[in-house]
Amino acid sequence: MPLWRTICIIATCTLAMVANISSNSAVSISLPTMEEDLDIPVAALDWVVAAYPLSNGCLLLLFGRLADLYGRKLMFLLGSAWLLVFTLGCSFAQDPDTLDILRGFQGLGGAATIPACLGILAHSFPPGKARAIAFATFAAGAPLGGGAGVVLGGLLTELTPQSWRSPFYLGCGITVLAMIGAIFSFERDQPSKEVDRRVDWIGASLVTSGLVLIVFVLGQGEVAPEQWATPYIIALLIIGVILVLTFIVWQYHLERVQNATYQNTPYPSPHSRFLSLSQLVLRWLPSPPPIMKMSLWTRAHGRVAVVFCVAFLNWCCFQGWTYWVILYYQNYVGYSPLRTTVRMVPMFVTGLLCNAFVALFVGHVPMTILVACGTALTGCSALLFAVINPNAAYWAYGFPSAIIAVVGADFVFACGTMYVAKNCLPHEQSVGGAVFQTMTQIGTALGVTVSTVVYDRVLASRAADNGITVSSSTGSDEPQWLTLPAYKAAQWSCFAFGMCGDYLVRICLDDDTNVSTSQRAP
Template sequence: MDEKRSELPLWRSILIIFSCTLAMIANITANSSLSVSLPTIERELRIPQAALQWVVSANPLSNGCLLLLFGRLADLYGRNKAFLLGSLWLLAFTLGCAFVNDAITLDILRGFQGLGGAATIPASLGILAHSFPPGRARALAFATFAAGAPLGGGIGTVLGGVLTELTPQSWRSPFYVGAGITTLSMVGALVSFNPDQPSNEEDRRVDWIGAFLVTAGLVLIVFVLGQGEVAPKQWSTPYIVGLLIAGVVLVALFIIWQYHLEGVQDTSQCLLYPNPRSRCASLSLLAMRHLPTPPPIMKLSLWTRARGRVAVVFCVAFLNWCCFQAWIYWVTLYYQNYVGYSPLRTVVRMVPMFVTGLLCNAFVALFVGHIAMTVLVACGTTLTGCACLLFAVINPNAPYWAFGFPSAIIAVIGADFVFACGTMYVAKQCLPHEQSVGGAVFQTMTQIGTALGVTVSTVVFDRVLESKATKNGISMENLTSVEEPRRLTLPAYRAAFWTGFAFGICACLLTVIFLRVGVIGHRDSASLSPTLTDVEEPITVTNSARESAVEREKEKA
């Protein structure tokens, strides 16, 4: 298999990377282009401000909650098929969003739009891992793919602001651009992708029970995180409390169910290859006869590989995205609502972030084979945290170059380093039939981190603002003057950025203490970092092995 992958022509390798990166750009652009257009959409479609968030949240909600299921389906039935079908789906609903005339339809189409990204991104990670063996080519492929995130953010934000203000189609124009990017990605995939290879798993059933539990649980949790602050009684609203408890219970049941199914799979192997380490529990044997026991949609042992370092990578990605997305969210609001800049002036101040993002991924591609992963991730998470720190201590009267410019430069470094290094490391630890699932788990952690980071920082912002208003004898409903909101909201903005800084520092400490990983990205990296070789070998069972096992059972009888 590796020999076939190494023989790819240069033009085909470039086109594979190009197509997968365009898929990432299209997925990010679908959200970033819309955030700048929200005020225009609010006026044109007459959307109440309390309901405006669902225009943004519908896409990441469906996207993040279905990554794991679609990743598993891609591994089973073909990553090429999953990529093309997901791209076609994304294209159809992106174009559909450009023609809507009411808020409810836009929310629904945005939710369906997210399903396309949920299919293409895990499939892209699996395709890259399968097409490029460990080495410099894989490092370049994953770094380029990771560059699609800042590039998509830059394209979406800049074009979203420019096209909304300067084109007759206004906020609808970015959807046309997104559809064009998706079309290019599909064409490149049709020309360059390898035919799907059948899965080497003997049991190819889908764990639909686990898929339901994890999808329903994540939907409820992400919904509550986005709705908790705007509910009638905020977090004490009965349906918010109930849905949060239900979501946590469903996720807990999913974990228990996955543990059980993995035990069943170990039991089936134990019957063929007696092994005292296999978990041949009587409960599992009973379940094999009376309950559906497909392979788990996500093996819990994936988290424990490399002595638990895979789990650390997932947690670092989660915390880093809490920090990074909180920075993006509050910087945008600070510039527009506090300083009073227009969307276009806000975009200009964010441009350094996109330039740095591209440079960072080029840096990773060149030096990931020479610098330890721990150093890259620790430096990246620290710098992203410091981006929040600069705004936490900002002087509003200081020029942009004192706080805003350096913050925009370093904010994206952590996201790029963690994404590129993290996805390469996870791909290294995954078996051939788990590549898309591994990428899906990584992406799911970043999506949950995005929701939690914005939610927690919003709670902090609201509580600090409420406290300052109460001390000054001003009700929250009466914050309508020009001077009072500026005087009272600055401490609230600073508190929100301090929250983001805390997330970034936690990610850095977790990296330094628990993520001791050496150089990755080259074939000889195993000698430099023994943790990279702690991968389970796939178990293949031949007919002769089965016959031998049956004969042993007959002799025992």
């Protein structure tokens, strides 16, 4: 491959990641401005953030499968065009309901482009130093996108007449550049070599519906009429869990059918009448290749599943930290978006340095050390805000927290995606990356939700003790002495997620785990 094409492929995929991540970080920094301009209820602000990962995380598996089957370049271009249209649409929203809907449709574009990028990188670069550089640079798009979203989003929100609408224009420009790069650098899609090219629409419907309901409940549980005791919240949560469990059973069944077909062996006979009846029912249904092989989770002696879970917990911590730090600076301290932006800049610098470190040393340092150190440092960033003294200088708590917060996200993403790619077959690369991305997106929704629940409970408890009625879930209208313990409690919950991820790494991954060796046969 010519050098110019190598550089252009990596740059294009990185730009796609920048566009995907900045879509959320730019919105986060603009939340208080949106609240005032569109008269959004403070308790519903988290839904503006959660709408994007809702659709994004719930459709990654389907789009990953379609990319592997019909072409990654095609899926990338279609996803980028979709993202461009609805990002531009968000900039014209005139009410919160319209913005929420457009944000949900916007997430579909990212769901199509990111799995395609992971598949393109894994296909273009064989295991080795080149792949390490490619994946580390792609992972650098996350802090670059987060930094661009926060820094440029804050500047544009503060200094331009269009205010919070300007960051959406920026996202459109980045997406256009990525589309141009893809047209000229990505290789033409080759026909899939799979014998059975059917799409598991039943599985796609089950997992998409289940995840949509679960993430919806996570976003709405705190603002429902009776909060988590609201009947429709309970019902939707139960239905969502049942659909996801049914999806798992269905994927297990399809994989066994496919294995029996290609090995010319009969489908294993069950030993009970109930299983015989269920098998009879299943055989009346189509049996295409599963959209996600359940054996993917058991590869490398289960370490792939551990990597997925660590990514989930780390994003719970990191995104929860980001959400509450921005609200702390703007609603509690009273900083403008621009002053808040300046205090988040160290994240951007550290993120780039971390990914450069991964590119240079991932073949020499065990993945366990990188991931364990990263999750621990991200957890400690939340700890600093959990014990923060508002009267102390920024350099005492805010600066070190911003420096170390992004380390876990960068190390886990770069190492995790490489490790998953190494344990996937060539026709599974986009699906493997989609599963990893799905775990991070669900982690984003759950981290913000759980920390919001903790915040609200502590705020309500403190208010009840002092005979005060609270009116919001982010404390913008409450006295500072009342909201500070609630902000700290939210960060304690983020710290707990980070430490759970770190503990999982230490007990389940061994020091020999490496991401740069030759590809394994699953």
